[in-house]
Amino acid sequence: MEDPVAEIPHIIHLLTESIPSVQQQTVEKFFTSSASLTHPFCRTGSFEGSRWLILCIYRFYKIMSPRIDLEVQSVAFDSHTLTLYVSLSQTFYIFIIPFYKAPVRLTTILSLTTTPPSSSSSSSSQRKPLYYIAAQNDLYQTSEFIKFVAPFGIGVTAVAIWQFFATVFCVLGSWVLCGVTWAEEKGWLPLSGEVIRHGMRMGVNDRGRGKGKEE
Template identity: 45%
Template sequence: MENPVRDITNVIRQLTQGPPEIQSWAIDRYFTSDATFVHPFCRVWGKHGGRDGIKTIFQWYKMMSPEISLDVNSIAYDKDHLRLYVNISQVFSIWIVPFYRAPVTLTTVLDLTRDPGDGRPLPDANAQRYYIAKQEDLYQTSEFIKFVMPWGGSSLVMLWQTLATLFCLIGAYAYCAIARVLTIVFFPFSLSRDSGEPYGNRVKAGN
């Protein structure tokens, strides 16, 4: 890529929506030979031959979901650290599960480098080119559960999140109540008579 922000949308479409030969060509062209890939369900270590492992994963992904509808919502580029943040919405359908379509949103983090790592000639200083050294796909729990529980998974996650939130609220209120009772019982003179607040927390007027 010569301009990561401009080019990345087309690269993503080649990787996910292109035919197998275009997909393979894009991985060879844009990934380093020792690229790393991180996903909630799989990982390719950043070693020699990592690009071949990534190619296999994308091929399997394509076989599982031949037709993928995808939109790039936003792109952010950290130029100092050569890192791209791409927010993507896609509709994932698995051919072995008829009539199922999973709309999911994720953020893909791409670490870039100017060294392809495979002996390809580097462009001159006036034509810098960037390669993907690491791809990490970040999904919320309510999103990636759709891949393994087609029906009801997101609802279970939201129920769990709601219960966990209630537990946090109850725990916080209970802790504050117990702490106040213990303070009154064991340290009755540490509270201000007029405000009921610890003297250390009182702020003088005008400060």
């Protein structure tokens, strides 16, 4: 890729919606030979030849849902860390479950490198660096990836109930253990100096009150 932000939406569509031969060409062209993939349901290591595992995962993904509706909603690129953040939504049609579709949202973090998949593909005459995917990390909320294994709203409802009780537990815990909060407020429990300095820069002092401007 010469322009990751502009090119990545098309690459994602090729990986998820194209025929197997095009999927293979896309993986071989844009992933390094030791690329890794991390997903809530599967992961690969990062070793020479691991790109083949990524291809198998994408192929099975397409087998499970021959039809996929996908939309890339936003792309952000951190040029300092060579990290690409992609927010997208997709509708996954699981063929073994008739009349069911799973609309999900996720964020994909792509770690890029300017090292080509093989030294033979590099050219010193290139005017712009070419970017390749070294690692893919798919991040789903629990309420999203549960749709793949517990359809028709069953999983989503179960997760919502669990999250509700977890919230109640946090509220009760904040009251029962309020002594810890009090000790922190009094300065009896040390806080990170960087946290305090950051709070000062934000205009908030170490007791949580606005500093305000000096008279």
